[in-house]
Amino acid sequence: SINMDKYHYDVGDRGDNIIPIRGENAISNMNSLPKLGICLVGDSPASKSYVNRKLKACQEINIDAxxxxxxxxxxxxxxxxxxxxMNHDGILVQLPLPLHLNxxxxxxxIPYxxxxxxxxxxxxxxILVYGELCEMLPCTPAAVLQILDYYDVNVIGKKVTVIGRSFLVGLPLSLLLQKRNATVTVCHxxxxxxDQHIMNADIVISAAGHPKLVRNVKQGAIVIDVGISQGEKKGRIVGDVDIDVVKNQASLITPVPGGVGPMTVCMLMRNLCNIWKKKQGQPVYINPKLSDAYLND
Ligand code: ADP
Structure with a gap:
């Protein structure tokens, strides 16, 4: 049996900046382990580095990948x-794929x-249309929700501006936030x-991949930076938020690198463990905050 006690992530700069992913995600009581299969096409350094982080996370919790x-x-x-x-219990194909592939x-x-x-x-x-509570969630949106939950950010009725509407992040995240009764504005x-949509928001979540897109926020706003792009200095990764300015306005802000990125890998591990538990007929971990959101609509 294994657990995720070693699995801690630095997500922000509010002093208490470690999210312990244990308990709810514990994979103790698992008497056998799932196996993850990853397909990578080509040798883009970015994709390779993402894949390596996933392999490392599996290694940390003794899962074969x-x-x-x-x-x-x-x-x-x-x-x-x-x-x-592939006979693996969880399968993923690293994106993006070359254009000749559909x-x-x-x-x-991939069997669903x-x-x-x-x-x-x-x-x-x-998940997104019918609002079913299931054993998995898209990883990056799940990471954002996990960070909000950890800091007890209540989104009910709040004005949330999501920047980006991609298939991977903006679109699913905006739907999940609606299911949690936030009032969501999607920008693209x-x-x-x-800037007006940003200034108006109680919570700003930026997933555009555009440095310094978020330059000012409302005093006390919560800012989650999902952006990833190359900084001015070669090899440096930066988010969408101009952190030097915005950190003085926000009450909670996640850094890049750090923040959402590592938490996303953690959510992948959670999906894998949940898939495995479901297959074994064991109860799965379901984000409890989602249940009161998926009420009537
Ligand atoms: P990811 O998969 O990380 O969300 P994509 O590059 O697929 O990244 O999507 C970027 C999203 O950000 C798109 O939905 C796009 O409309 C939005 N976006 C890009 N640039 C801007 C911008 N300058 N202002 C607002 N939205 C933007």
């Missing part, structure tokens, strides 16, 4: 055949009950007066 690295020009059929032949067809070749990234239409539909590339 296997990496399949395909060449950049692998054919669609070959990749799909491989995915269909991302959705590849995601949908093994879809640890929670990107298969079956899973997204039951074509949004006029973005």
């Amino acid at each position: 296997e990496l399949f690295n395909f060449s950049e020009n692998v054919e669609q059929d070959q990749l799909i055949k491989h995915i269909q032949s 991302k959705l067809d590849i995601i949908h070749s 009950e093994k879809d640890v990234d929670c990107l298969h239409m079956h899973n997204l539909q039951r 590339r074509e949004t006029l007066n973005l």
Whole structure:
């Protein structure tokens, strides 16, 4: 049996900046362990580094993970055949994929009950459309909710501005926040007066991949930075928020690097453990705050 006691993440600069992921996520009582299979296409340094973090997280909690690295020009059929032949309990394909591959067809070749990234239409539909409480959540949105929960941020009725509407982050996150009874404004590339939507918000969540997009927030606002881009200095990763200014206005702010990124890996581990528990007929961990949100709509 194993547990996630070693699994701590630095998420912010409010003094108490460690989120202990244990208890609720404990994988104790597991008398056997799941196995994760990761498919990586090509050798982009960013993708490799994300994959390495996932492999390391598995190693930390003694979960077996296997990496399949395909060449950049692998054919669609070959990749799909491989995915269909995998006997792992959780399967993920590292994104982005080269343009000659059909991302959705590849995601949908993963059996939905093994879809640890929670990107298969079956899973997204039951969670985001029907509001079913299930054993998995899309990892980055789950990470944002986990951080808000840890800091006891109540989103009910609050004005939340989400910047970005991507399939991976902005869109699912905005729907999950609505299910939690937040009042959500979604901004994107074509949004006029973005600064106004930001200033108006009690909670700003930025997932645009655009440095210094968030330059000022309302005094006391909560700011979650999901952006990742290259900074001016080579090799430096920066978020969407101009942290030097905004940290003096916000009551809670997550840093980049750190913050949402590492928590996302943790949510992947939670999905994997939950998938495994479900398969074994054990009760799964379900984010308790979600249940009162999914009430009537
Ligand atoms: P991710 O998958 O991390 O969310 P994407 O690059 O797929 O990143 O999506 C970026 C999102 O951010 C898009 O929905 C886009 O409309 C939004 N976005 C990009 N630039 C801006 C901007 N300058 N202002 C507002 N939204 C933006």
